[in-house]
Amino acid sequence: MIVALGIVGLIYLAAEAIMLAVTIGAAAEGNVGAALGGLMFACAIVVGLVAQIRKPEGLILRTARARLLEPGEERELQALVQRVAAQADLSEPRVALIHSWAPNALTAARKPETAVVAVTTELLRRLEPKELEAVVAHELAHVANRDGPVMTFVSGPAMALSAFWHSDDSRAKVSYILLFWITIPLHVITLLLMWTVSRYREYAADRGSALITGAPQDLISALVKIEGSAPPRSDLRGGLAVNAFCIVSGRNRWRRVELVMDHPPVQKRIRRLEALARELGKAVA
Amino acid sequence: MGLTDILFGRKRLPKAQQEKLFAISTTRITLETELGLKPTGDAAVVFKPLSAAEFVRAENELQELLDSVAQEAHSKVERRGDEFGFEWLIVRDNDFEELVAGVHLVASELAAHGFGEQLLAAAFKFKGGEHPVYFIYGFKRGAWWPFVPTGDGKGRDNSEELELKAKLEKELPIEQDLTRWLALFDAPI
Numbered sequence: 001m002i003v004a005l006g007i008v009g010l011i012y013l014a015a016e017a018i019m020l021a022v023t024i025g026a027a028a029e030g031n032v033g034a035a036l037g038g039l040m041f042a043c044a045i046v047v048g049l050v051a052q053i054r055k056p057e058g059l060i061l062r063t064a065r066a067r068l069l070e071p072g073e074e075r076e077l078q079a080l081v082q083r084v085a086a087q088a089d090l091s092e093p094r095v096a097l098i099h100s101w102a103p104n105a106l107t108a109a110r111k112p113e114t115a116v117v118a119v120t121t122e123l124l125r126r127l128e129p130k131e132l133e134a135v136v137a138h139e140l141a142h143v144a145n146r147d148g149p150v151m152t153f154v155s156g157p158a159m160a161l162s163a164f165w166h167s168d169d170s171r172a173k174v175s176y177i178l179l180f181w182i183t184i185p186l187h188v189i190t191l192l193l194m195w196t197v198s199r200y201r202e203y204a205a206d207r208g209s210a211l212i213t214g215a216p217q218d219l220i221s222a223l224v225k226i227e228g229s230a231p232p233r234s235d236l237r238g239g240l241a242v243n244a245f246c247i248v249s250g251r252n253r254w255r256r257v258e259l260v261m262d263h264p265p266v267q268k269r270i271r272r273l274e275a276l277a278r279e280l281g282k283a284v285a
Numbered sequence: 286m287g288l289t290d291i292l293f294g295r296k297r298l299p300k301a302q303q304e305k306l307f308a309i310s311t312t313r314i315t316l317e318t319e320l321g322l323k324p325t326g327d328a329a330v331v332f333k334p335l336s337a338a339e340f341v342r343a344e345n346e347l348q349e350l351l352d353s354v355a356q357e358a359h360s361k362v363e364r365r366g367d368e369f370g371f372e373w374l375i376v377r378d379n380d381f382e383e384l385v386a387g388v389h390l391v392a393s394e395l396a397a398h399g400f401g402e403q404l405l406a407a408a409f410k411f412k413g414g415e416h417p418v419y420f421i422y423g424f425k426r427g428a429w430w431p432f433v434p435t436g437d438g439k440g441r442d443n444s445e446e447l448e449l450k451a452k453l454e455k456e457l458p459i460e461q462d463l464t465r466w467l468a469l470f471d472a473p474i
Contacts, residue, residue, distance in 0.1 A: 130444060217448035224443070224463055231430075231446060231466035233439045236406060236421070237331070237369035238467075274451035 001200050004154070004193045011157045011190065015045055049156050053149045057094075057108035057116045064106060066096035066118040077124065077132075081117055084136045088144055088212045093117050103127070103226045107139040109148045115140075123226070131222035134213050141208025147201045154197045158190035191260075198262045206269055207276060216273040216280065223273075227266045302427030305458050306392065309409055309420060309429065310385045312457050319452060322411040322418055327474040328384050329375045330391045331405045347372070350394050360387035365473045371405065373473050384409070392424070408432075410474050416442055418449070420457075421469060428460035432468055441468060 023038035061068070069078060078095050085092050093109075096118035103123040109115035117139045119132075127135065142148070161183060164176045176183045210216035224230040258265060316322040347364060351374065355362045360378035367373060374395075376387040388407050395404060404424040411418040419432040431449040433442040446466065450459050460466060 128444070215444065215448075217444045217451060220447045220451070221443040224447070229463050230443055231432075231441065231463050232468070233441065234467060235369070236423075236467035236469050237333075237367070237371050274447075274454070277448055277451035278455075 001197065004197050004200075005150075008154050008157060008190070008193055008197075011186075012045065012049070015157075016042055019045070048160075049153065052152045052156065054110055055152075057110065057114055060108035061096055061116060061118060064098055064118060065100075066098045066106075066116075068116070069095045069097055074124075076129075077119070080129065080133055081136050084133055084140055084212060088137065088140045088208075090140055090144055091115070093140070093143065095119075097121065097124075105135050105139050107142045107148070109143045109146075111146075112143050115143045117143075126225055127222055130213075130215065130218045131225065134209050134215065134219035135222050137209035137212040138205045138219060141205040141212065142201070144208060145201065145204055147205070151194075151198060151201065155194045158187065158194045161187040161190060195260060195262050199258075199264045202263050203269065203272060206273055210273060210276045210280070214280065216277040220270050220273050220277075223266050223269060229266075302424060305427050305429070306389050306407060306422055307385060308457050309422070310382060312420075312453050313381050315453060315456065316411060320414070320449070322413045324381045324384065325410045325412050325417075325474075326379045326381075326384060327375065327377055328388045328407065328409040329373045329472070329474050330388055330395065330407050331371050331373055331469070332395060332400055332403045333369075333371045333405060334400065334403060346398055347374075350391075350398065354387065354390050354394060357390060359383060362387070362391065367471070367473060375474055406469070408469055408472055408474060410472075414445065416445070418445070419469060419472065421466075423460065423465070426460060426465065428458050430460045430466040432466065434468065434470060439468070439470060 019038050019042035021038075023035050023042065026032075026034035026038055071078075074095070074097065077097075081095050082092050091113050093107075093112075093115040094117075096116050098104075098118055098120045100120040101122050102120060103126050105117065105119045105123055107115060107117050117136060119135070123135065124132065161176070164172045164183070165187075167173055206216075206219060209219050213219070221230070258268075313324065351362045351364060354360070354376075360376045360383055363375045363377075365373045365375060374391050376384060376391060378384040378387055388409075392404055392407060395401065406424060407422040409420045409422075411420070414433070416433050416435055419434075420429055421432050422429050431446045431453075433445045433449075434440065435442050453459065
């Protein structure tokens, strides 16, 4: 984690150093236009990063099509978020709802005081209150860990390179291609760093949730329900169920390479939460 | 399932795996000390005679089997049917070791009488939590899973079930595919 953050920091410093070197070199040659251009790029890196980190939550929520709840709306959900925030010793965040068939939750937070927790309608439908509490605690752990600014910092270089590649300005795209020997490896490295840090923060938020609620099993239960692999409600003695029992192979699962995942595999998250559940159990005993 | 079975469509029911049934004995202490769960002294073997002929044979042999098990295991054994057409051979014993031995004996006797492929599950009941807890042993897979019905229709407490998995899987062979944790609602134990 520290290594990954250090490498990203070095990438920022290297970019700044290159731009300043261009500025000084151009100024020494008396090329005022190039010097100003280099200086503007050097400033743009810092300004862009600060602007991203300070990006208003409203903008992020609009992208996710989330609607902020009014006081009194979805009372139970708002009360639950308030309760978990108090437990986590955080300011009460605003709550938003996303109309979606996908069970999910997200947080937008420049700082804990302005945080917004958004959940989808499908998540509300699918989870029991204690499982929802665990998911909200996971989101609030992201807030407490300042994951918003950290992930913005880490994802900056990868996003900048992606912006070059996806730019409408053909000159940016041509530069990306002409400098492929540096842009492509750098793009891959920055993406891998971003995903690695993201997975680490997810594990940390899982742990945070377990410690806030004191019930890692509720988050495990929520994760398996979100993933669609929860214990079924069908009976062992039902025809279909018995047939299913006799099938030799399990379901076909599309395997993904963990290295390029932004979230850790659910099974790995469950393993860690189970270990925590055992730890917590022993502490109580 | 071998290649020839696939080619000729001769899928057979998996044979019952009984060897891991005894694993529940050692978990009793963990269940009691860490989770406050105590055995109710009730357990059962669930199986289904597949054809009418087998059912008649079962009718004739089961009572004999139950009597011999009761005598050998010193446990009370009774027989119940359910709405799915399954037979429940219920073993009752306040001594948990005897209860496990009794269930194993029933399963072994059933297998010896040719019902091995029809053995579905064994279930042990525990109390002490908000809801009754069942530990189900699937003979087909040779693995255990917890089942906690909430008593609210087909409701089950997944959180508690997953907590049991987390705390017991070091000592009990737990079924890892959660989608195979099928329920036994309205179990007659």
